[in-house]
Amino acid sequence: MARGTFFLIVGPSGAGKDSLIQGAETALSQNENYVFAKRVITRAPDPEREPHESVTEVEFAKRQKEKAFMLTWRVYGTDYGIPALYDDDLRAGRHVVANVSRGVVGDAVAHFRPASVIQITAPPPILEYRLNARDDISHLEERLARTVMLPDGISVNHLLNTKDVETGVGRLVSLLETLAKADP
Numbered sequence: 001m002a003r004g005t006f007f008l009i010v011g012p013s014g015a016g017k018d019s020l021i022q023g024a025e026t027a028l029s030q031n032e033n034y035v036f037a038k039r040v041i042t043r044a045p046d047p048e049r050e051p052h053e054s055v056t057e058v059e060f061a062k063r064q065k066e067k068a069f070m071l072t073w074r075v076y077g078t079d080y081g082i083p084a085l086y087d088d089d090l091r092a093g094r095h096v097v098a099n100v101s102r103g104v105v106g107d108a109v110a111h112f113r114p115a116s117v118i119q120i121t122a123p124p125p126i127l128e129y130r131l132n133a134r135d136d137i138s139h140l141e142e143r144l145a146r147t148v149m150l151p152d153g154i155s156v157n158h159l160l161n162t163k164d165v166e167t168g169v170g171r172l173v174s175l176l177e178t179l180a181k182a183d184p
Contacts, residue, residue, distance in 0.1 A: 004033070004090045005180055006112040007097040008105055010150070011120040014127035016161040016168060017099050018050040020120060023169030024097065024176060034176070035089045037098035040069070042079040050099070071108055073101040087112070095180050106151035116179045117156045118172070126162060 011017050025036040041052045042060050055063070060079045064072055069081035086096045090112065100108060102119075109115045122130070150156055157175060161168045 001093045003114065004035075004093050004095040006090055006108065006115040007095060007176060007179070008108050008115055008117045009097060009099045009120060010102045010105060010117060012127055014130035015120045015122050016130065016165070017120050019165050020159075020161060020168045020172045021097065021099055022050070023165060024172045027169060027173045028176070033094055033180070035086065035094050035096045037082050037086050037096055039099065040081040040083060070112065071098075071100060071104045073104050075101055075103070095176070097176065102150055105154060109151075109154055117150065117154060118159060118175060118179075119150070119156050120159045120161050120168075120172070122161050 009017055009021055021036065025034075028034045039050070039052045040055055040060065040063070042055060042057050043052070045052070045054045057079060060081065063069060064081065068084055070084050070087055072079065072081040074080070080101065082098050082100065086098070089096050105117055109117070121127075157179065159168070159171055159175060
């Protein structure tokens, strides 16, 4: 059986990644070939943001030491991890869609092939507008100023998210399905 594709969803804060990923998960919920990774985060649960497993920094460090994650990163004082159990889905031929930091793309592509990078973005005024609309705008200036270059030689599929959520979700689902067919 062919290994599933690891879809790495990246982009700046305010690009709409969480909304599009949640919409794509709903749209593809009847397709057992797609699994949407639930991240482990050292942040309290928030119904306005992505569903995630909330853990303490101590618990996160323990799991990290136990190699319970495929990928981990820290940004804005918060730890994020993709649980290792999703590698089982990839080995079983299912496609795993995960919201990851641009800073771990090189490692992810090197260790979890086939991998496909989808960068969701929007122009700076839209990013700023969306970030200002959030209740919790911690690190606003830092988020707007953050630039992370993706590693050289990695193919990136771009999704410009400037329209309504339904349009963005439709474009993401189409991209996931097209790229899944293209991977050997």
